[in-house]
Amino acid sequence: MRRISKLTSVAVGVASLALAATACGGTSSEAGSGGGGESGGEAKGLAIAYDIGGKGDQSFNDAAYAGLEKAKKEFGYKTADIEPTEGETDADKVQRLTSLAKQGYNPIVGVGFAYGPAMEEVAKKYPKVSFGIVDSVVEGDNVASLVFAENEASYLAGVAAAKATKTDTVGFVGGVDVPLINKFEAGFEQGVKDTNPKVKVLSQYLTQTAEEGGFSSPDKGKAAAEAQLEKNADVVYQAAGLSGQGVIEAAATAKKWAIGVDSDQYKQEALAKYKKYILTSATKDIGGAVYALAKSVEDGKPLTGTQTFDLKVNGVGLVDSNPEFAKIPGLSDAVTKAKEGIVDGSIKVKTE
Known part of the structure; x- marks a missing residue:
């Protein structure tokens, strides 16, 4: 049986993350020290692979990036965020997730339902790595499905x-x-x-x-x-x-x-x-979901199964700015x- 849970308000209460509105593309990573897996002598933690539109969309992908930035700041490890390519296939996504796993990143998040087939395949090959997927449900003992109401x-x-x-x-x-x-x-x-x-x-x-x-x-x-x-x-x-x-x-x-x-x-x-x-x-609160997964890995208790973010836990909402x-x-x-x-x-x- 897969574990289906609803996160508490404490776990997801970071909806006010300041989104770093950046329009630059490409791949980025920053070195640090601290928690996460080890590869080449550098501590590595959260990596995210963007959905179509990439970083700078002022919306979906940038919200995930805000979660990555919060985790990087708090845990002090190296992170990576990877852009999609024009007209890419599931095979391209498999290669991207596999590369991140081989480099020692943990957890690895696919931002968007399009990562479903690729994540199902790659997660099986790397059972010691925690994976997360936004907006889709993927079966796997080491996968957290981050879904929203x-x-x-x-x-x-x-x-x-x-x-x-x-x-x-x-x-x-x-x-x-x-x-x-x-x-x-x-x-x-x-x-x-x-x-x-x-x-x-x-x-x-x-x-x-x-x-x-x-x-x-x-x-x-x-x-x-x-x-x-x-x-x-x-x-x-x-x-x-x-x-x-x-x-x-x-x-x-x-x-x-x-x-x-x-x-x-x-x-x-x-x-x-x-x-x-x-x-x-x-x-x-995509940023909150991404951060919650990173924190769970850092704490040694990785989230798995379907994590539901709804109005009850302030995982979704309507702003009055x-x-x-x-x-x-x-x-x-x-x-x-x-x-x-x-x-x-x-x-x-x-x-x-």
């Missing part, structure tokens, strides 16, 4: 959108039409409709596969958002990785509301010129009430 955070985003709209039309832009992103859409639409059944939800996915650029094409996101804005949407929620930057740009240009995802995008330096129009963000959030009549109270309902079980949020 995105539908719950998206429900809160839907409540906010329904309260903020003046046209009774809002939009959802998903990067790729896959079950993970379907969870965002399902929660968002339910939150909108439960708050105001009269509000229309326009939905669009950018691509059918990640290889087509759904998570890495700001131009596609911008075009999709512009189409929804032309149809009278005045709040647009995006779950599209790097492509989401185009959605935010389009909304801000039209002086309409955008809702960010994964990280608090109101605070992202690269998005500063649009921040006035980023109403809120549905967050996932934009001062305008509190100025919209009824918005804050509606979001608070909805969160309480989800946590106490009186509101059941759909996943599809």
Whole structure:
């Protein structure tokens, strides 16, 4: 039997990690000393392999990087973060994870569900190394599956959108039409409709596969958002990785509301010129999950099995960094009430 657990608030309460917003690519590592495995005389600890979009997406991947930075600072070991390649295959991911394991990194985290097949293969070959995967469940005694209740955070985003709209039309832009992103859409639409059944939800996915650029094409996101804005949407929620930057740009240009995802995008330096129009963000404490795994390895008690990050443990949430959030009549109270309902079980949020 695999162990399925729900982390405590203490384990995941690092959602306020300051994201190091860096747009540089490539592979990076920094030497240090301290815990972790040994290779070539240098202590080595956490390594992360990025998903499509890479570091600098101001969202999903940067959140994972924040967890790596916190672990590096606290444990003083050498870390590595590796960029994906254009049009890569599962074999490329296998090679990347294998290389990190051979170099002595422990734990190793694959950022994104695309690492599933590769991690299942590599984890079996390196049973003494702890692996983690974000947004997917992989079987293995030495694998921690770091999954999130995105539908719950998206429900809160839907409540906010329904309260903020003046046209009774809002939009959802998903990067790729896959079950993970379907969870965002399902929660968002339910939150909108439960708050105001009269509000229309326009939905669009950018691509059918990640290889087509759904998570890495700001131009596609911008075009999709512009189409929804032309149809009278005045709040647009995006779950599209790097492509989401185009959605935010389009909304801000039209002086309409955008809702960010994964990280608090109101605070992202690269998005500063649009921040006035980023109403809120549905967050996932990816950095906290990555750090929690690193700490468990450092403590000699590696996490394994499915680790679920939901509203109860503040693993997901909705931020109110934009001062305008509190100025919209009824918005804050509606979001608070909805969160309480989800946590106490009186509101059941759909996943599809």
